[in-house]
Amino acid sequence: MLIPVILSGGAGTRLWPVSREAHPKPFIKLADGQSLLQKAYLRAAALPGVEEILTVTQRENYFKTEDEYRATEYHANARPGDAKGSRKLRHQYILEPFGRNTAAAVATAALVTAASHGDEACMLVLSADHVVTDLPAFQQACASAQAAALTGQLVTFGIRPSAPESGYGYIEFDPSATSGACQALRFVEKPSPEVARQYLASGRYLWNAGMFCFTAGAILAEFRRHAPELLAAVEHTLKCSVTTEGAGLTVLTLDGNAFAGVPDISIDYAVMEKSSQVKVVPCDIGWSDIGSWSALAGLQDADAQGNRVAGNLDRTILENVTNCYVSNSGRVVGAVGVADLVIVDTPDALLVAHRDHAQDVRKIVGKLKASGNETYKHHQTTHRPWGTYTVLEEGSRYKIKRIVVKPNASLSLQKHHHRSEHWVVVSGSALVVNGDQETLVRSNESAYIPIGAKHRLVNPGVIDCVMIEVQVGDYLGEDDIVRFDDTYGRS
Numbered sequence: 001m002l003i004p005v006i007l008s009g010g011a012g013t014r015l016w017p018v019s020r021e022a023h024p025k026p027f028i029k030l031a032d033g034q035s036l037l038q039k040a041y042l043r044a045a046a047l048p049g050v051e052e053i054l055t056v057t058q059r060e061n062y063f064k065t066e067d068e069y070r071a072t073e074y075h076a077n078a079r080p081g082d083a084k085g086s087r088k089l090r091h092q093y094i095l096e097p098f099g100r101n102t103a104a105a106v107a108t109a110a111l112v113t114a115a116s117h118g119d120e121a122c123m124l125v126l127s128a129d130h131v132v133t134d135l136p137a138f139q140q141a142c143a144s145a146q147a148a149a150l151t152g153q154l155v156t157f158g159i160r161p162s163a164p165e166s167g168y169g170y171i172e173f174d175p176s177a178t179s180g181a182c183q184a185l186r187f188v189e190k191p192s193p194e195v196a197r198q199y200l201a202s203g204r205y206l207w208n209a210g211m212f213c214f215t216a217g218a219i220l221a222e223f224r225r226h227a228p229e230l231l232a233a234v235e236h237t238l239k240c241s242v243t244t245e246g247a248g249l250t251v252l253t254l255d256g257n258a259f260a261g262v263p264d265i266s267i268d269y270a271v272m273e274k275s276s277q278v279k280v281v282p283c284d285i286g287w288s289d290i291g292s293w294s295a296l297a298g299l300q301d302a303d304a305q306g307n308r309v310a311g312n313l314d315r316t317i318l319e320n321v322t323n324c325y326v327s328n329s330g331r332v333v334g335a336v337g338v339a340d341l342v343i344v345d346t347p348d349a350l351l352v353a354h355r356d357h358a359q360d361v362r363k364i365v366g367k368l369k370a371s372g373n374e375t376y377k378h379h380q381t382t383h384r385p386w387g388t389y390t391v392l393e394e395g396s397r398y399k400i401k402r403i404v405v406k407p408n409a410s411l412s413l414q415k416h417h418h419r420s421e422h423w424v425v426v427s428g429s430a431l432v433v434n435g436d437q438e439t440l441v442r443s444n445e446s447a448y449i450p451i452g453a454k455h456r457l458v459n460p461g462v463i464d465c466v467m468i469e470v471q472v473g474d475y476l477g478e479d480d481i482v483r484f485d486d487t488y489g490r491s
Contacts, residue, residue, distance in 0.1 A: 001051075001121045002146060004044030005109045008037055008057040008065060008128035009099050012377075013362035014292055017349035018327065021377040025290065026128035027064065030299065031310060036290065037068050037128045043135065044126060045074040045089055047142055052090040054113065056105040057128075059095040059253065063385035063488065090248045092116075097256035102210075103270035104262045107223055107234045110216045112252060119217025122149050125267075126211055131299065133286030141283040145213035148181035148279045154222060155181055155213040156272060158206025158280040159287045164196035167291060167359075169208040169268070173280045181279035187268055206282055210289070212267070222277065227270040233262040293342045293351075293358040297325035325355070348380040385488040386411055387464070399471040405430070405459040412486035413456040419473030419480060421449040423457070428465035431458040454484065 010024035019025045026037035034042075044053055057065055074089045094108050106125060113121050124142060132138050145155040158171045170188040177183070187208065191199060199205035223231040240255035263270075272278055290296050300308035306323040309316050316326050317334045326333060327344040335343060342358050344351040353361060368376035381390040386409035390402045405411070405428075413433065423430070424446045432439050432447045433456040440460075441447050449455045451473065459465040 001117055002047060002049050002124055002142075003113055003117065003121055004047065004050060004053050004124045004126055005106070005113075006037075006040055006044060006053065006055045006126050006128050007102060007105050008040075008055060008061065009096075009105075010129060011099070011365075013365040014359070015290070015296065016361050016365045017344060017346045017351055017375065020375070020379055022060065022382070023379055024061075024129075027061075027068070028129075028296075030131075035068055036131065037065065038072060039132075040126055040128045040130065041069055042072060042074070043132060043138060044124070045072070046135070047124070047139060050089065052092065054092040054094065054109055055128075056094045056096065056109055058099065059097055062093060062095050062251070064383050065093075088248065091250070093249075093251045095251065095253045097254060097259055100259060100262050101264045102267040103227065103230055103265045104234060104259075106212070106219065106267045107227075107231055108238070108254070110219045110223070111234060111238060114216040114220060117216070119215060119220070120150075121216050122146055122213065123216055123219070124211075124213050127289070129290060130209070130211075131286070131288045131290055134284065137283060138285045141281050141285055142213070144180045145281045148281070149213045149215055149218070152218050152277065153181065153214070153279045154218060154272065154275055154277050155279045155281060156184065157209040157211040157213075157285075158184075158282050159209050160282055160284050161200050161205065161207050164193060164200045165207065166191055166193045166196045168289075170196075170199055170205045171208050171280050172205050173282065175204055175282075181281050184278040184280040187273045206280060207287075208268070209287055210268075212272075218277070219271070222271045222275045226274040227263075227265075230263045230265065230270060233258075237262060291359075293325065293344065293353070293361065294355050297342065297355075300325070323355070346379070349375045385409070386459075389469075392468075394476065397472060397474065397476075399476045401469045401471070403467050403469050405457060405465040405467075407459055407462050407464065410458040410487050411456055412481075412483045412488075413454060414481050414483045415452055415454050416473070416480050417452065417482070418475035419471045420451050421455075422470040422472070423447045423449070423467050424470075425465065425467045428459060428461050428463050430465050430467065431460045432456070433458075456485075 008026045012019040012021045012024040015025055015028060018028055027035050029035045044050060055065060094112060113123055141157060148155045158173060167190060169190055172185040172188060174183040174185060237254055237258040240258040241252055243252045288295055297308050300310055302308050307318060307321055308325045311328040312330060315332045316328045319336045321335045322339045324338060324341045329346050331345060333345050340355050342353045342355050365376050381388050387404045387406045392400045392402055425441050425443050427443055430441045432441050434447060434449055435453045
């Protein structure tokens with residue numbers, strides 16, 4: 001049995017302003033309309049023998065992740081209009097209250113897998129934010145890794161380097177094996193450019209792809225040997241956590257207080273660099289970890305001037321521009337007489353950076369966070385379990401939102417201490433609870449929610465309910481919500 005384990009998280013710093021803390025890199029959509037997370041899911045789902053996928057992600061990203069998966073042909077509970085396929089997969093989720101690095105995620109996944117399927121179940125650990133373009137080569141590498149893993153080895157994937165890249169970690173290996181898994185000799189931190197050139201020339205080093213394959217029993221044995229404190233902390237967390245079951249779906253929500261005691265360390269540091277049971281599969285699979293805007297730009301074809309444009313091409317106007325990357329989400333973007341820039345425009349934030357300094361975008365995010373500017377965390381459009389809201393305008397004592405509620409979804413039963421709300425339905429219908437009254441509000445009708453009134457909105461239809469909300473009051477923060485009942489466990 002092969003169980004792909006997708007690790008999906010991130011702080012949303014390296015690809016700001018498209019990625020944010022609440023919308024990290026895995027949710028970024030590429031030119032074909034698929035997100036990095038969907039591509040990772042589809043790569044895993046297409047592997048022979050896969051019947052179940054386990055995803056480790058943060059609790060607040062669970063519903064957004066399910067939406068991403070549900071739009072694929074492998075999801076058992078696709079909505080009307082979603083892709084259809086004959087093979088439906090079971091899904092397991094491990095929901096972290098906050099990030100604790102890859103060692104905690106892998107140890108938790110291994111304990112869950114061993115409990116569900118036994119020590120011999122084979123785990124394929126994949127990152128949700130990598131790009132792999134050669135899928136046949138990927139499947140062959142996975143087959144080689146699984147064969148070695150079933151002999152008790154811990155297997156990692158090494159990418160044959162095409163350049164002296166100093167932004168990646170490396171794995172030194174014994175190249176004497178002509179095929180399959182080779183002996184891994186040591187892991188090496190990101191080298192200097194000169195050392196990277198030496199590694200490339202030697203033919204004995206591979207880029208560390210951060211993907212792994214092992215049986216649940218083998219990796220747990222190595223955790224016990226090399227990181228017993230971490231494993232014990234994860235085992236304690238599981239005893240304090242809650243599991244819910246549904247049709248083809250299992251969700252394990254980790255206890256925050258217990259999980260805080262788990263060490264914050266990578267699987268490389270905790271186990272892989274210390275173990276003597278490590279093999280590496282050298283491969284050429286068209287891999288990139290998309291670690292910067294320069295890397296993402298490399299996925300686009302360049303024009304005759306070396307420029308790459310993503311998004312709205314007809315609204316991007318370039319004059320005497322060379323070697324630039326422009327990502328345009330809607331507005332007209334014009335550039336004149338510039339070179340070697342990264343220009344990324346979103347509805348609420350604009351990034352302009354020299355391509356040689358694209359890695360420093362995280363410093364901008366740090367400054368935004370330190371100043372309390374919410375653009376480090378949220379987009380203008382914010383995702384919720386029930387749908388989305390977009391802030392259209394706000395000022396002193398008022399805020400205007402466009403709210404989209406998914407079919408059969410429901411906002412919590414709640415009240416506000418400092419604001420009233422006016423709802424105008426523009427598409428679909430809304431079943432509105434307002435105090436002691438319950439009213440069906442149709443398109444071109446409205447409802448008024450006074451300050452302090454208990455209220456709820458349910459979309460009873462089969463299409464999205466779209467409405468405009470006008471908030472009026474002394475305080476309009478998102479934390480002015482008292483929840484009495486919530487379908488999504490936020491009470």
